[in-house]
């Protein structure tokens with residue numbers, strides 16, 4: 318009952334969407350894929366902005382669409398955030414937020430005050446939209462969608478129109494959504510780093526079809542994904558700050574199966590963090606490496622090997638305790654080292670990105 322069950326079939330000249338999906342009723346689900354893969358179309362089907370000829374949408378036990386039912390968009394308890402914030406220019410921020418609230422047709426589960434607090438826009442309430450930065454405008458647009466008390470939040474590449482600096486500014490607020498919102502968020506993105514940072518669940522689309530779906534860590538660790546991630550192939554690990562080495566400005570984060578040193582951040586021991594380890598930063602050795610500049614060496618076992626995009630390269634998935642890492646190695650080195658599923662290896666991790 319607490320899930321979203323969506324099946325849509327839609328045919329346009331040059332594109333067809335054919336998906337059958339179960340999405341969790343909580344957390345952030347990322348719809349991920351290259352341009353034209355159908356992410357926005359799927360989001361619009363969920364919102365009722367697009368009516369698939371064959372569709373069934375059951376939201377937490379309630380039918381929004383099937384052959385007999387069609388709940389129009391304005392009767393669906395959803396918030397929708399577009400790439401560019403479409404705020405009313407003549408209204409203040411507060412006026413814009415109130416406008417969203419008055420349209421609410423359901424009991425507000427998230428009060429206006431909570432939306433303001435969550436997006437950190439309390440100091441902007443009296444301003445007009447043209448006095449806000451792009452990132453601030455987008456935070457107001459998200460708060461407006463939440464102030465209406467939706468039961469689901471749909472976001473279509475909310476960072477796409479922002480430059481890198483603005484993106485960095487807004488990301489912590491989006492992270493809060495994933496930590497603190499009780500409602501499910503469906504988040505469209507084609508940026509792997511954004512997905513790695515924000516999502517709990519991922520749906521990878523290609524050519525209007527779902528090519529992979531599941532919990533983030535598990536799905537990213539798949540090395541057989543048909544969508545090309547290039548330099549972004551890698552895994553995420555849920556970890557916690559374990560030790561600080563203030564003398565060397567380093568910090569150790571522990572995950573299920575081991576720990577990794579990374580640059581020190583202003584975080585207390587015990588703080589939960591998500592880290593991303595890219596396949597290009599992981600190398601393999603049969604013998605325990607001796608003196609090396611790489612601080613992170615972990616015993617591991619090879620689980621699977623798959624072809625990479627370039628014929629000279631392979632992706633190797635290893636288990637480190639209960640966790641998985643992916644290494645990108647050349648086909649020649651894998652052959653020379655005799656690496657095969659089951660091999661005991663040492664992984665060397667050159668760089669660890671904190672998704673914080």
Ligand SMILES: Nc1ncnc2c1ncn2[C@@H]1O[C@H](COP(=O)(O)OP(=O)(O)OP(=O)(O)O)[C@@H](O)[C@H]1O
Pocket residue numbers: 329330331332350351352353354355356357358359507
């Ligand atoms: N109303 C429409 N009629 C016909 N074709 C459409 C329509 N809307 C979108 N398309 C086509 O459907 C395909 C999927 O589009 P969609 O916008 O869902 O992709 P996307 O994955 O969101 O892409 P992007 O990341 O570029 O936004 C594209 O080929 C697009 O040209």
